[in-house]
Amino acid sequence: MGPAKGSITWYAINFGPDGLPQRLVDAFEEEHPDISVTYQAAPNNTDTMRATLTTEISGGSGAIDVYNGDVVWPSQFGSAQLAMPLDAHLPDDFWDRFPEERADVTLHDGEHLAAPLYVDTGFLFYRADLLEKHDLPVPETWEELADTAAKLQRAGDVRYGYVAQWANYEGLTVNWTELSAAAGGHSVDDGAAAIDSPENRRVLDFMRRLLDEGVAPAAMTSFQEQQSLQTFVEGEAAFHRNWSYAWSEANTPESPIAGKIGVSALPAFEGEDRPGPSGTGGWNLMINPHSDAIGAGLAFIEWMTGPTAQRMLAESSVLPAVDEVLNDRELQRDNPTLAAAARVPLVSRPSDSPRYAQVSNGIFTNINGSLAGSVPPGSALRAAQHDIGKALKGRAL
Structure with a gap:
């Protein structure tokens, strides 16, 4: 069997610096002159993109050959x-290039449905200048973070201690999953709802405490990524949880806090393993089972997860998915988030159920309701337990 040939369409939300997807395509075509790739930009909204793909592929269309898919x-x-199962079409050792936990989130019924393309990791960003001013260490536990944040607030250095994504949306499921895991908790365990637990009550009580004591702004129950980042960049908060892109956003020449921040893994809760985990983020490559150019699509996936493309990602401040590049010391020296990402443990959202969207809804609506003050913590966890259980059984919430 000779080298793959043909034309493919790659459908993906634009990512990285302007023009990065097309630069990847150009580099691929240079090494594979018999394969032509058309990059088709997807809507910059994950739900819209998912709906488009579902309509196209379920209708039997092969117009899109390879597409980026959320983790x-x-x-x-x-x-x-x-999506086409990949194991029968790729070498047995293909998956060894990725961290095990990153490869595992591409599994469904024991088969890999996708190949990791890039990682997104949740970090703790902090005002290094303020910690240095008061001779304070970077917090390693959430309890230390709350205390340190309050000290900086009392000193008049910042208005708020901590900002994150606690709005009534998917981002809260990510934040919750990280905090829950940092306390030894789960929302789903062995296929069953497990959110109503002492570990998770500890977490929800702590989140409420941050709001009640003013360490977190009351408006944080409506904050998504952009609102929380803006608050941090404007110098109003000491600590900030966000994805890796926040490093470059906070260090633009226009940023009031450029050069004043640090980045670390998220904290754990006292008595638990350190550091705390990040929710697994990022995007995969998937193949349309109706594609007429599957061989070319597989060649594209092999190359995109190989060293050339993965180094291009890292050099563009996109976190690579493969171990070899993620742990490259030379690249790490120029990119603090890359160095931090190599050390951060990952925890996946309970997405191994086809009903994940409903499970997530059961998490974020009930947790947000409690954070907003409309539902007591115990009642919120019991309601979430009920909603997650219904979702897992395939019943409407």
């Missing part, structure tokens, strides 16, 4: 036969 899609897309 939480494999079970949803696998159960609906929207």
Whole structure:
């Protein structure tokens, strides 16, 4: 069997610096002159992109050959036969290039439905200048963070201690998953709802404490990524949880805090393993089972997860998915988030159910309701337990 040939369309939300997807395509075509790739930009909204793909592929269309898929899609897309299982078409050792936990989130029914393309990691960003001013260490536990943040507030250095994404949306599921895991908790365990637990009550009580004591702004129950980042960049908060892109955003020439920040893994809760985990983020590459150019699509996936493309990602401040590049010391020297990402443990959202969207809804609506003050913590966890259980059984919430 000779080298793959043909034309493919790659459908993906634009990522990285302007023009990065097309630069990747150009580099691929230079090494594979018999394969032509058309990059088709997807809507910059994950739900809209998912709906478009579902309509196209379920209708039997092969117009899109390879597409980027969110890390939480494999079970949803696998159960609906929207993605081609890859194991029979790739070398047995293909998956060894990725960290095990990153490869595992592409599994559905024991088969890899996607290949990791890049990682996104949740970090703790902090005002290094203020910690140095008061001779304070970077907090390693959430309890230390709350105390340190309050000290900086009392000193008049910042208005708020901590900002994150606690709005009534998917981002809260990520924040919750990280905090829950940092306390030894789960929302789903062995296929069953597990959110109503002492570990998770500890977490929800702590989140409420941050709001009640003014360490976190009351408006944080409506904050998504951009609102929380803006608050941090404007110098109003000491600590900030966000994805890796926040490092470059906070260090632009226009940023009031440029050169004044540090980045670390998220904290753990006292008595638990350190550091705390990041929710697994990022995007995968998936193949349309109706594609007429599967061989070319597989060649594209092999190259995109190989050293050339992965180094291009890292050099563009996009976190690579493969171990070799993620742990490259030379690249780490120029990119603090890359160095931090190599050390951060990952925890996946409960996305191994085809009903993940409903499970997530059961998490974020009930947790947000309690954070907003409309539902007591115990009642919120019991309601979430009920909603997650219904979702896992395939019943409407």
